[in-house]
Amino acid sequence: MHDPEANTRKPMNREAMKHELMAGPAAPVVIVGAGHSGVAVAAGLRARGWEGGILLLEAEKGTPYERPPLSKELLKDGAPDESAVLRKEKFYQDKRIDRVAGIAVDSVDRAGRTVLLSDGSRRDYHRLVIATGSRARALTVPGAALPGVQALRTRDDALELKRLLVAGARVAIIGAGYIGLEVAAAAAAKGCEVTVLEFQDRVMSRVTSAPVSHHFEQLHQRHGVRFVFSAAVTDIEGDHRAERVVTADGHVFQADVVLAGIGVVPNQELAAEAGLECRDGILVDGHGVTSDPAIYATGDVTRFTSPIDGASQRLECIQNAQAQADRVAAHITGQPAAVPEIPWFWTVQHGVRLQTAGVRRPDDDVIVRGNPAGGSFSVVYLRDGRVAAVDTIGGLADFRPARKLIARGDRMDPALAADPRVPLTEATLTGAVLNAPAPIHADPATARS
C-alpha cells in the first residue's frame, strides 16, 4: 500500500517544492463534502503548495463545522447554537478555496471528468475527491417517520434535539453507542427522564470490553439513566408524534422524544453510481485512490486495508479523516505523506472521558490496569501478546504511551501491564525480544497476519 519512501519523513524545502509544482491545470481539484476530511484535503493541498484551483462543494449550508461537539457541548443548556467551525471564512478566502454550500453532486461523468450538480450546472475536475462521509443509519420499524423520532448527525439535527430535550421530557434512546450515550448524558443533565434501549447486553459493546461498559453503565445510572438490555425495538407508536416505543417482548416505553443512535452508513451512492468499486464504503488504496486514478475518496465513506494489521476496515473517526486527507493531498501534489497516526477515538459522558488508541477486537486479551472504582483506569488489549488497543478512562496518562507501543509492536508482560504503578512503556517483555516475530510494519504486505 505504501511504498517505503512514502513513510520516510524528509525535511521539506518549500522553495524547491514550489518550483517543482506545476502552476496548476485548467480544471480545479473538486472536493465533494466539507466535513473534516474534505476541508483537510483543501487545506492540505494549499499547505503543500498546490497552485491550481480548489472547489469545495457541500450539501449543507453555512460554514463547515466540527461534528464532535454536536452530541456534547452543543446540547448543553446555555451553550451557543453555533457549533465551532472547522476553519474561519477568512481562511477559505486567504487560501483561494472556492466554496459552494447548499448544493448536491448528482452524478460523475468519469470520461468527461465532469460532475453534474443539483442546480443543473456542470463543473470540470482535474482530480475529484469524494468526501461525502456517512449518515445516521435509519430506523426501519413502523412509526420511525413520526415527528419526535430523531437522529443526530448534522448541526440541524443537534439543534432540533436540543429544542426537544427539556426538563421532564421522557427520552427513549435506541442504541447505547457513543452517540446514544452522549445524548443520554446531555438529556439527564437537563432533567429529562432517560431510558436507553440496547439490543446487546451491555453499552458500547462494539467498541469496548465489559469492564469499561459496566463502568459507564454505573456512571449513567448514578445520573438517573435507565438501561434496558437485549431490547429489540419493533414499533414506535403515536397519533401525530412519537409517544411510545414497543419492544419484541411486549414492553412499552412512554416517550416524548426518541433518538436512534444505531450507527452510520457510508454515503457511497455517488461513487457506486459512477461505477467505482464499493463494498460498504468506497474502496481506496493507501493514497486514497479509488478504482479510477483521477478520483480519490477520503474519510468515513472509505473502506481500506489497515496499514497496521492488514484488516479491511472503515474507520469512523477524525484521526482517520485527517490522515487520509493528508495522503490524498500528498498524492495529488506528488509528495510523501506524513506517517499516519495510530487510529484513536474519544467520547465524553457525564464529564468522564473514554479515549481509545488502536482498534480493539472482541477476542483480544483484556487487562484491566488500575481500579475502576477509583474513577480512573485503563484497559489494555493484547493480541498475540502485543498491544492492539488501550482504553483510558478518566485520565490520559496511558494514551500517548499506548500509541507508541501499538506502533512499535512490543510484546507485553501482562502482570506488569496490569500494575498502574509501572509506566506502560516499561511493561514490555524485553527478554522475549529474541524470540519475537517481526514487529508490526507499516507495509501490510510484510505485516504479520
Place this chain on the structure above:
Amino acid sequence: MSNNKLTVIDREGSTHRLEWEPDQTLMEALRDNDLPVLASCGGTASCATCHVFLEREAFDTLGERSEDELELLVEAEGYQACGSRLSCQLDFSRELNGITVTLAPED
C-alpha cells in the same frame, strides 16, 4: 484589537514570522498559516499533536494547565515542565505579543 506578532521555529529549525489574530487560539494561528500542526482533536486537549514549547517568560504569564493537558504533555516527546503547552488551549492575549514558539517533535 490588533494582531499579535509571532515567531515560530518549526521542526526543521526554520523560522517563520506570522500574525496571530485575536479570534484564533495559538493552535489555529499555527495551523491556518500552514505550519505542520495536525490538531487531530480539533482543539479539545485530547491528542497533543499541537504541542509547543514556550519561552519561560511567556509560560509564566499563563495559568495552570488542566489535568488532561498535563497528562498528555508529560508523556510527550521532549516534555518541558516550564515550557510545554498544548497550543489549542492558549487563547489570544496581548501579553503573548511577540513571543517565540517552538514546535515540539512528533512522537
